[in-house]
Amino acid sequence: MFVDVSTQTYIQEKPWNKVWESPEPTWSIACDTAHFEYDLCYLNRPTVIDPTTSTISVVDPTNSTPPTVIKIRPYPRKGQPEAMQRTKELTLTTSPLNTSCTVTHNNPALIFSAGGFTGNVFHDFNEGWVPLYVTIDEHFIDRDVILGIINCSDWWLIKYAELFSHFTRHPIINLDRETATHCFPSAIVGLKTHGVMIVDPTLQRGPRPKTMFDFRALLANAYDPSLTLPSQVLPTFSSDARPKLAFLNRLDTRKLLNHADARQAAEEVGFDVAMFEVTPHTPMRDLFRLIDSSHAMVGVHGAGLTHELFLRPGSVFVQIVPINCGWLADMCYGKLAIRLGLEYIVYEAEIHESTLQMDDFAMWQVMESREPASTLMGNMTNWYRYMNQDVKIDVVRFKRYLKRAYEKAKVLVQKKSLY
Known part of the structure; x- marks a missing residue:
């Protein structure tokens, strides 16, 4: 259930009575839902994505009954219903899908939405590129991750085309345009955020915590003016x-x-x-x-x-x-x-x-x-x-x-x- 911010002071934390722990690699699906702005789910086993049904299946070797079923909208603005209504819902389950792998990948996937308030440049960065930077830096070494994107508009891909190679070494998968079933060794669904336009080094687990200076340096590399002539x-x-x-x-x-x-x-x-x-x-x-x-x-x-x-x-x-x-x-x-x-x-x-x-x-x-x-x-x-x-x-x-x-x-x- 989402918080209706129209009836209360903006950015008020929800009461929380659950405990979040670091995900165990033996769990097929582990979701961190303790944060006000985002949910993040770790899919630790072979992962099958059926884009036609917006369903992601993860093998559960224990064959637990009943199977796990989790709904998630992978956009880091869950405190605002208006944004989440513009974000496609995905179903994560430990039930096997009645389909086989059409495309098999050897690298993990990061699945997220370019919906919500995307289209406003502030939100493009605040809920898009900055959280993507934070999430990839913490969880994927050397940009070795395949980005699977929902609510993925062609104009957005064109506008930010120069940035993608600085976040991943692999081609982008626009899941809105796919009908083939994709399989990955593992996946993460969702993006982390440290707050409004923040890259907070105190919240990172990597050996070299990053700041907004590092993010700005990435932008300078992506948009290096020496690479092209001005368009007038x-x-x-x-x-x-x-x-x-x-x-x-x-x-x-x-x-x-x-x-x-x-x-x-x-x-x-x-x-x-x-x-x-x-x-x-x-x-x-x-x-x-x-x-x-x-x-x-x-x-x-x-x-x-x-x-x-x-x-x-x-x-x-x-x-x-x-x-x-x-x-x-x-x-x-x-x-x-x-x-x-x-x-x-x-x-x-x-x-x-x-x-x-x-x-x-x-x-x-x-x-x-x-x-x-x-x-x-x-x-x-x-x-x-x-x-x-x-x-x-x-x-x-x-x-x-x-x-x-x-x-x-x-x-x-x-x-x-x-x-």
């Missing part, structure tokens, strides 16, 4: 020595209404500014090329700020936070900035800078001291109220923040000149 989709910086500012301009909700004035202010401060937008068709390699070559990045809170992952350590990250979104901005992008070794600056919009300044409820929320997570997550009306606001910043006040960012960015420019 995004703007470029000049060749002079000014600090470079990548200015992300949102096109839908939470727009910066006076973005032209904000850009002019950044240029007056001394930045070489490249203002850009991100669409579903913007190549990830081009985004990496632009942001990696910058010394600072600024944008209004939203999924596009996930691309702060492409900033080099020591770069400056400026987040413009609309009213009543501070807790969310901090959880998703502020703490990540610190983990990435970035200089982090927060510009919190005031009520007169928001299109909600005439909204009586929003004004009351600003005047009253309210717990922000409850305000947003208590009901979807509040959520959409704040997520759909636009911002017209006070350029004079914002310019003071840009001057701080410029001074910090100059430090990075000077360091680079020493190499």
Whole structure:
């Protein structure tokens, strides 16, 4: 049963009265369900996957009666029913399948979903690539694992094509397109997560615990700008020595209404500014090329700020936070900035800078001291109220923040000149 987060404070741990132990290799199926965000099942014996019925069978040498049957949605967001409803359910069983192996593999499998909230770049990384990195690093040596993916869209495979070879040495199996029965010596179903955009070395069992610096290094290898020429989709910086500012301009909700004035202010401060937008068709390699070559990045809170992952350590990250979104901005992008070794600056919009300044409820929320997570997550009306606001910043006040960012960015420019 899933927790209905619409009726309680967001990210509240479920009561738990069971004990999880390390899986015994003699168990055919061992599932860790003790975590708020994910379930993980270890299939320790020869494993048969029938993609036509979404059933995975594991041989049980004891022939236990009745057979084990476990339902799992392998997407690390189980605390949110909306995400899990978009994730295909798999059945794990110790009952033999009435089918033989069409394709036999010599390597173990990792089965997970690219469903849920996939399609929003923040969730692509928070519930996809970061948990995949954590799970593979802990359980599979030298990327010797075959990825079997459900809810696997063609656009997703194309968008992130450069990443796959850095997670596995084997071809991807899109289980949504398969009718053949696949057999593996063993498998893991599900992905681990350490929390929101976290690679936590204290939670790892390997000989060399990883951090977000290691994950960022993987992205740098995958999107190495030297491997291809720019596609001209995004703007470029000049060749002079000014600090470079990548200015992300949102096109839908939470727009910066006076973005032209904000850009002019950044240029007056001394930045070489490249203002850009991100669409579903913007190549990830081009985004990496632009942001990696910058010394600072600024944008209004939203999924596009996930691309702060492409900033080099020591770069400056400026987040413009609309009213009543501070807790969310901090959880998703502020703490990540610190983990990435970035200089982090927060510009919190005031009520007169928001299109909600005439909204009586929003004004009351600003005047009253309210717990922000409850305000947003208590009901979807509040959520959409704040997520759909636009911002017209006070350029004079914002310019003071840009001057701080410029001074910090100059430090990075000077360091680079020493190499």
